[in-house]
Amino acid sequence: MTKLRAGIVGAGIAGASCAGTLAAAGWEVDVFDKARGAGGRLSTRRFEQGWATLGTPFVSAKRDPFRSQLRDWVRQGWVSAVRGNIWQGRATISWAEAQLQNHYCPTIEPSQLVRKLLGSARLHTGHRVAALKPRTLVLDDGRELGDFDCVICSVPAPQAIPMLDALPLLRERLAEVRYRPIWSFLMRWDGGPAADVIKFDDHLLNLAVRQPSGGPGLWSVYATHEFSETYLEASEMEASNRAASALMGLLGLPWPVEIEASHLWRYARPENPVGGFWVGDRENRVALIGDGIAGVGVERAWESGLRLAQAILQSKEELAL
Numbered sequence: 483m484t485k486l487r488a489g490i491v492g493a494g495i496a497g498a499s500c501a502g503t504l505a506a507a508g509w510e511v512d513v514f515d516k517a518r519g520a521g522g523r524l525s526t527r528r529f530e531q532g533w534a535t536l537g538t539p540f541v542s543a544k545r546d547p548f549r550s551q552l553r554d555w556v557r558q559g560w561v562s563a564v565r566g567n568i569w570q571g572r573a574t575i576s577w578a579e580a581q582l583q584n585h586y587c588p589t590i591e592p593s594q595l596v597r598k599l600l601g602s603a604r605l606h607t608g609h610r611v612a613a614l615k616p617r618t619l620v621l622d623d624g625r626e627l628g629d630f631d632c633v634i635c636s637v638p639a640p641q642a643i644p645m646l647d648a649l650p651l652l653r654e655r656l657a658e659v660r661y662r663p664i665w666s667f668l669m670r671w672d673g674g675p676a677a678d679v680i681k682f683d684d685h686l687l688n689l690a691v692r693q694p695s696g697g698p699g700l701w702s703v704y705a706t707h708e709f710s711e712t713y714l715e716a717s718e719m720e721a722s723n724r725a726a727s728a729l730m731g732l733l734g735l736p737w738p739v740e741i742e743a744s745h746l747w748r749y750a751r752p753e754n755p756v757g758g759f760w761v762g763d764r765e766n767r768v769a770l771i772g773d774g775i776a777g778v779g780v781e782r783a784w785e786s787g788l789r790l791a792q793a794i795l796q797s798k799e800e801l802a803l
C-alpha cells in the first residue's frame with residue numbers, strides 16, 4: 483500500500499511533535515527548515531567546551547499530555563528539574579517564590595530533544611520554504627514539491643503570512659497575531675551573586691541563567707520586551723554593549739563582562755494567538771500549528787503539533803483536516 487505523505491514547514495517543537503506522531507503511525511514525513519538544524523526557538527550554540535542556549539531556557543508542564551511527555555524525558559535523562567539558587571533584587575529566594583518550582587531544563591542540547599521527537603521523519607535543513615499551495619510546498623529556489631496528502635506550516639505567524647497568498651482563508655486567520663521580540667546574549671563574567679538564575683526587577687533586563695556546559699562563568703541573559711523593541715533595528719554590537727552595561731550596573735560587577743554571542747528573536751512570544759491547537763483548510767489539505775495558534779510556550783506548541791497529528795490520524799474521513 484502506498485504510504486500517506488506529509489510535508490511540514492519548520493522543525494521547532496510544534497513541527498517535530500506533529501512529524502514524529504505521523505511518522506510513528508506509518509506516514510512518510512518530510513520536514514523542511516531554513517536553519518542548519520532542528521530546534522527553532524529551542525536551538526543551541528556550540529562551543530569548544532560544550533553548548534549553551536540563547537533561546538528557551540526552561541520547559542514546564544501545566545497538564546497532560548505534556549506532563550507525561552516531560553516525565554518520560556526525565557526518565558530518559560534528557561531533562562531535569564531546575565535546582566539551585568535564584569537571586570532576585572538583592573536577595574536569594576526560593577524556587578516557589580520565583581514561581582519556578584515546576585520548571586525543567588534540558589540536560590542534553592535542546593535541539594537534540596526536538597531532533598528525537600522527529601522520530602523517523604526526514605529532516606531537510608537549509609531548506610527555506612517560500613510558499614504553500616494546495617498539497618504543495620514551494621522552496622525559495624523555485625522548486626515545487628507536490629503530491630503531499632497534507633501540508634503543515636509551523637512557523638511564527640508573521641513569517642507564515644507571506645507564504646499563504648494561495649490560501650487566503652488561512653492567511654486571514656493569522657492576520658491579527660502579533661509577536662514581541664527578545665534580545666538574548668551569552669555573557670561571561672567573574673563574581674556576582676552565587677546563584678544559578680537571576681531574575682532582574684528591571685526595565686532593560688529580565689533574566690539570566692547560568693550555562694552549565696559552556697565553561698566557567700557563562701550565562702544566558704534575556705532582555706525585556708521593552709529593551710528588545712527599543713533595540714529592534716540596532717546592531718548586535720550596540721544592543722550587546724547596552725545590555726552588558728545594564729548588567730554590570732545591576733550586579734555591581736567590577737570587571738567588564740565578555741559578550742560571546744547575541745541573538746534577536748524578532749518573533750519570540752505571540753501576544754494574541756489565534757486559539758485552539760491548529761487551524762486547517764480542509765479542501766486544500768493545509769493546516770497551521772505552533773505557538774501563534776496555540777499560545778506561547780513549549781507545552782502549547784508541542785501539543786498543537788500532537789493534536790493536529792491525532793486529528794489527522796483519527797479522522798473518520800480519509801485525511802479530513
Ligand SMILES: Cc1cc2nc3c(=O)[nH]c(=O)nc-3n(C[C@H](O)[C@H](O)[C@H](O)COP(=O)(O)OP(=O)(O)OC[C@H]3O[C@@H](n4cnc5c(N)ncnc54)[C@H](O)[C@@H]3O)c2cc1C
Nearest residue numbers: 492494495496515516522523540611750772773779780783
Ligand atoms: C528567548 C526566548 C525564551 C523563551 N523562554 C521560554 C521558556 O522558558 N519556557 C517556554 O515554555 N517557552 C519559552 N519560549 C517560547 C517557546 O520557545 C516557543 O513558544 C516555542 O518554542 C515555539 O515553538 P514553535 O515550534 O511553535 O516555533 P519555532 O520554534 O519558532 O519553530 C519554527 C521553525 O520554523 C523555521 N522556519 C521559519 N520560517 C521558515 C521558512 N520560510 N522555511 C523553512 N523553515 C522556516 C524556523 O527556523 C524554526 O525552526 C521562549 C522563547 C524565546 C525566543
